Amino acid sequence: NAGVMQNPRHLVRRRGQEARLRCSPMKGHSHVYWYRQLPEEGLKFMVYLQKENIIDESGMPKERFSAEFPKEGPSILRIQQVVRGDSAAYFCASSRTGGSGANVLTFGAGSRLTVL
Amino acid sequence: AQSVTQLGSHVSVSEGALVLLRCNYSSSVPPYLFWYVQYPNQGLQLLLKYTSAATLVKGINGFEAEFKKSETSFHLTKPSAHMSDAAEYFCAVSTNAGGTSYGKLTFGQGTILTVHP
Numbered sequence: 664n665a666g667v668m669q670n671p672r673h674l675v676r677r678r679g680q681e682a683r684l685r686c687s688p689m690k691g692h693s694h695v696y697w698y699r700q701l702p703e704e705g706l707k708f709m710v711y712l713q714k715e716n717i718i719d720e721s722g723m724p725k726e727r728f729s730a731e732f733p734k735e736g737p738s739i740l741r742i743q744q745v746v747r748g749d750s751a752a753y754f755c756a757s758s759r760t761g762g763s764g765a766n767v768l769t770f771g772a773g774s775r776l777t778v779l
Numbered sequence: 780a781q782s783v784t785q786l787g788s789h790v791s792v793s794e795g796a797l798v799l800l801r802c803n804y805s806s807s808v809p810p811y812l813f814w815y816v817q818y819p820n821q822g823l824q825l826l827l828k829y830t831s832a833a834t835l836v837k838g839i840n841g842f843e844a845e846f847k848k849s850e851t852s853f854h855l856t857k858p859s860a861h862m863s864d865a866a867e868y869f870c871a872v873s874t875n876a877g878g879t880s881y882g883k884l885t886f887g888q889g890t891i892l893t894v895h896p
Contacts, residue, residue, distance in 0.1 A: 667822070696883070705783075705869055705886035706823075719883065754822060766873075768884065770815075770822035 667692075667771035668737075669755050675777045682742040682749070684774040688757030695738045696768060697730060700752040712738060713761065745778045752776075781806040781872045785887035793895050798857040800890045802844075802870030805851065812853040813871045813884065814844055823869065829853060840864070865894045 668687040676682050688695050694713055698706040699722075708722040712732035723730065727745075732738040742749055752775045756768035786801040804810055811830050815823040827838025834846040844855045853870060868891075871884040 698884075698886075703888075705888045706871075706884070708883055708885070711883060756823075767813075767825055767828060770824075772820070772822040 667755055667757050667769050669753075669771035669774050671774060672772065673775050673777070675779060676745050677779050678746055679744050682745050682776055684740040684742075684753050684755075684776070685737040686740070686755030686757075686771060687737040688755075689759075689769050692757035692759050692769070694758045694761040694766075695732050696756045696758075697738075697740050698754045698756065700754060700773070702751070706754060709740075711761075718761070742776070745776070747778045750776055750778045781810060781874055781885050783870050783872050783885055783887035785868075785870050785890050787890055788888065789891050789893065791893040791895065792860045794862055795859050798842075798855070798860045798864065798892065800855040800868050800870075800892065802853045802855065802887060803851050804853060804870070804872045806872060806874055808874050810872045810874055812844075812846060813873075814838065814842070814853075814855050815869045815871060815886075817867045817869065817889075819866075826855070826868075860892075860894045862894050862896065865892055867891045 670685050696711050697709040700706045710723050710730045711719040727743045729741045752773045754773045756770045758766045758768050782805045784803045813828045814826040817823050826842050827836045829836050829846045837843045842857045867889045869889050870887040873884050
């Protein structure tokens, strides 16, 4: 039973390029969350999605960042025109349900983005 | 809004010694509290969670945490440290407030645990 799968694990981009990070949730999980971990900091919530719906994007930067979770395929976090400050580890998590704050999230191993 | 403060960004103990990692939270409604562990270049693994049942929560790898409402604390302990416990530990809080009852976690800044032989 595979866990939350993220790819790529490491991504290097030059300033101005686009970064696409993919996340396949655990089997049977239909709720996906993206978190960002900046150096020396804890994880910060970015966005919560269900299939074809963005439920809460209150943690997403207003520009250049977008996320989707299509009916088929993985969830994708897209960062356009990357800047050095986007260098971070991006973690995806999934849960079976979304009905309670007691839900346990299962995290992937993360995608580490380095912007040169 | 909720918040989490982890006191001490680095904690160092000897193998076999008590591990105590401190976590204080702020929440205007009953919280759910979690401890996660992160090993280098890996994702977060759940150690334990408090969801308003027993205040003393036992987790994996011999860890436990006690919810103290009067102190707004949820400190993580382990009686005897092992070398394999060396990792970064995160305390997190979520709630059912505001109609957004889902797994939106607010994390502390993390505590790096070092275990000396």
